[in-house]
Amino acid sequence: VCIHRVRSCSGIQFIKSKYVCVFDKSALKFSHQQRLFRTSAVSCGQIVQFKLSDIGEGITEVTVKEWYIKEGDSVSQFDSICEVQSDKASVTITSRYDGIIRKLHYNLDEIAYVGKPLVDIEIDASKGVSPEEDVVETPPMSHEEHTHQEIKGHKTLATPAVRRLAMENNIKLSEVVGTGKDNRILKEDILNYLAKQTGAILPPSPKAEIVPPLPKSETVPAAPKDRARKIPVPVSRPIVFSGKDKTEPITGFHKAMVKTMSAALKIPHFGYCDEIDLTQLVQLREELKPVAQIRGVKLSFMPFFIKAASLGLLQYPILNASLDESCQNVTYKASHNIGVAMDTEQGLIVPNVKNVQVCSVFEIASELNRLQSLGSAGQLGTNDLSGGTFTLSNIGTIGGTYAKPVILPPEVAIGALGKIQVLPRFNGKGEVFKAQIMNVSWSADHRIIDGATMARFSNLWKSYLENPASMLLDLK
């Protein structure tokens, strides 16, 4: 637990003060490690020159490779200050003091000398400049750290709970007599100390001590077990949420997406949705999957959806077109380069299968495999990602039924496919049967596509998929 002791300086004589110190008492925090960034320039402490300590092996000079802090930052003892390098050894220099960094003596890549000042730190006037002395505050520990870091120069053995108890009561651990094994300080020792001070017998706090589970172990084991038995925070203490908002600039690919999506929404979209009965297709795919497997290709539903879309586009070529910027001309694209939206670590990527109009379902499947493995390896090329004319987005693999997809310029239509669900439906004889139902949601550019065209295309696409044998009639 890291605590920044912040006291008002009004009662303390300081060496070079020109300002009144203004501190906020609520800066006392008991949660994870905090850096306090003070925005007002307050000076009420002594400037100490922190010298670069001995590296070992007779080394006298090192190169400064990275600064972890800058002038004006607050540091606590044991915080990392910089990284220096000497002859294949990288050394992390940590702060010996709590305070504010006032000066960095070296720039990056400069040579720093052992024994010479590295940084100037302004420390609290109330603390002495005794480098090797015992320190009351424990070094910063996050929930992940389960160790007791040795306090410089003085080994005080105590569990985190006991330390906290001591800190809460302003007790120096070095003044408490430890009665535990190896002079370890126990909770009882703190309470006894307090009792002596206040002249009263304090009631024991509920379930404060953490019991080591391993009988052979002589110390406190790692925190996973500790956490389960941690002391609940007393209700009287105000609940402090120390999370901070985090602002980052939008760069690279995301910046490009912002541009594209902003352009996309200038297109007047209209939507059209429908339900497809894939019962027959599911069966067909089951039969064909092993055949494709033998040829080394993984067969999903997408190749069928893509091929059916291409057959539909042959009848309704306006859906495979592009409108120019001035909305004066429509270009009917000859190739059906059907894009398939892919979810990768980076986000939404849309590689496309080129010339679907001359590909067989197997060829489409094979190409999809190639694009998928390149996509997951982050190795798609510019050619794979450009030149698309129509897009299908299989959001159903993640979930959902209906969607409102956004058209990707310069295209004019897009389809979002929901997940396949098993639902009861009526057949021609009025009987209920188990149907494999998938929903499709189309969006199209209403400037050049009308509802009827979209509906007819969708019906045609639907009929190919509901009755796959009919695809055979129109395959080229």
Place this chain on the structure above:
Amino acid sequence: MVLQASLKNCLQLSCILRTPKAGFRSATSGSLIIQSTSDDVYQNLAVEDWIHDHMNLENRQVLFLWRNSPAVVIGRHQNPWQECNLRLLRQKNIKLARRRSGGGTVYHDLGNINLTFFTSRKKYERMENLKLVVKALKALRPQLDVHVTDRYDILLDRHYKISGTAAKLGQTTAYHHCTLLCNADKFVLSSVLKSPYKGIKSNATPSVPASVKNLFEEDPSLTCEMLLDAIAEEYATQHQTDHHITLINPADETVLPGINNKTKELQTWEWVYGKTPKFSVSTCFNMVYKDSVLDVKVDIDIKHGRIEVCNIDLPEQWLPPAVCSELVKSLTGSKFCPNETTTLTATLLRVCPQDAELQSRWNLLCENMIMLM
């Protein structure tokens, strides 16, 4: 490969590794020899981090033995573009890792063994460790001509480097690790450690190339297991401890709490590429377009692995200035990474004027830019 290990030692280890620094007592204050069961470079580097951060090495020392599947490991302050052929690494699926210690770039595969000597900061002594290794090798094969140089390399036959060294010093603990070439793929090694990128100006620590040789070439009866065993034996003797090698699983959170977070951190782009010291790329390339050859000059400043400043000098009007400036604006702030640039430029293309000529020029320029990364 399983060397001597016992269940009893595994349990003992979990007690040892789990108990915090203020923990251990004389009962188990001997030195420790541990070996990783994983060949994943990130997991193994994470174990080093964990021991460095969490173990009390005041009264004990640890020897950690590990091997990795093919990977290139660069030093803390190095520039991967300068050190290796990133394109080849991606093609061959060879991992790239940045370690926390200083020093130069090495290629690891299962024919290379890694040794890490953990000590307290005061007891940090690289020469002693390397002499231990040489002693072990000579005990195994007395006829081997191996010696330690003052650059902390181990040379075979006075000429070939078989081991490189690096170290990390922290507040209270330190480690020194080194490689040892037993039977690594020298062909892959030399091809991946040759950088094809031109025009890089950087203050990053450069590697010093050296001729290497495998111990296997000197004596084909040698295997990695034999070397590991010999070194462990010598270590055990010198540290007066049992010659027991305890196996540890670098994915086991119960033995190494917090290890998986360390592993993840080592795999992030921000660590591997983002920690590259500021550098610049000034180069030119030729583009063949239709019947002409164009000269393009490029100047890029990269900080934290991201493009800070980008200048592309194209023949006038080859691309409309608005389009060119859009490209430069989008590249600024984005990662100096081929995948990022590919997806970025392909996405931007959607909002560019839709004429085929323009688009093919754009694609050509972008592909060439991506080749620089």
